[in-house]
Amino acid sequence: MADKTPQVGIVMGSRSDWETMAHAARQLTDFGIEHECKIVSAHRTPAWMAEYAATAESRGLVAIIAGAGGAAHLPGMLAAQTPVPVLGVPVQSRALKGMDSLLSIVQMPAGVPVATFAIGEAGARNAALFAAAILARFDSAVADALNHFRAAQTQRVMEDELP
Numbered sequence: 001m002a003d004k005t006p007q008v009g010i011v012m013g014s015r016s017d018w019e020t021m022a023h024a025a026r027q028l029t030d031f032g033i034e035h036e037c038k039i040v041s042a043h044r045t046p047a048w049m050a051e052y053a054a055t056a057e058s059r060g061l062v063a064i065i066a067g068a069g070g071a072a073h074l075p076g077m078l079a080a081q082t083p084v085p086v087l088g089v090p091v092q093s094r095a096l097k098g099m100d101s102l103l104s105i106v107q108m109p110a111g112v113p114v115a116t117f118a119i120g121e122a123g124a125r126n127a128a129l130f131a132a133a134i135l136a137r138f139d140s141a142v143a144d145a146l147n148h149f150r151a152a153q154t155q156r157v158m159e160d161e162l163p
């Protein structure tokens with residue numbers, strides 16, 4: 001039986017972030033990477049967030065993709081409490097179009113890194129690709145899937161024609 005232990009955690013501050021973060025989940029599914037998706041809010045469920053961070057390493061997570069919008073503390077607060085690499089995705093906010101999310105996530109003080117991606121869908125997809133790149137270093141099936149993805153993407157562009 002295949003091992004269903006999640007290797008990547010996808011967490012987000014609110015259900016309203018799912019539309020964006022589903023792109024990360026879809027990409028991991030395409031690569032056959034076991035993952036879990038959960039709502040973990042730094043502001044509304046701080047104790048649950050601390051528990052998630054505290055158990056991430058022992059549960060075998062290799063990376064955590066954390067999406068949040070507005071005053072987006074989630075990626076940084078997770079990174080502060082786990083040695084597992086945290087990949088932050090700024091979710092587009094209504095008021096400031098995600099600039100608030102981006103700056104909240106990217107401006108970590110020295111000592112507690114969060115890898116920060118683009119605002120919205122591109123960031124979610126790239127965070128998943130980055131997690132895959134980490135896993136590919138020690139999982140040849142993921143390496144093959146990633147190489148295939150890149151080759152197919154290149155092929156599409158090479159064959160594209162302007163109207």
Ligand code: RP5
Nearest residue numbers: 013014016017068069070091
């Ligand atoms: C953040 O507040 C969430 O990550 C979300 O992007 C934002 C708005 O949350 P809701 O009011 O939609 O639940 O914590």
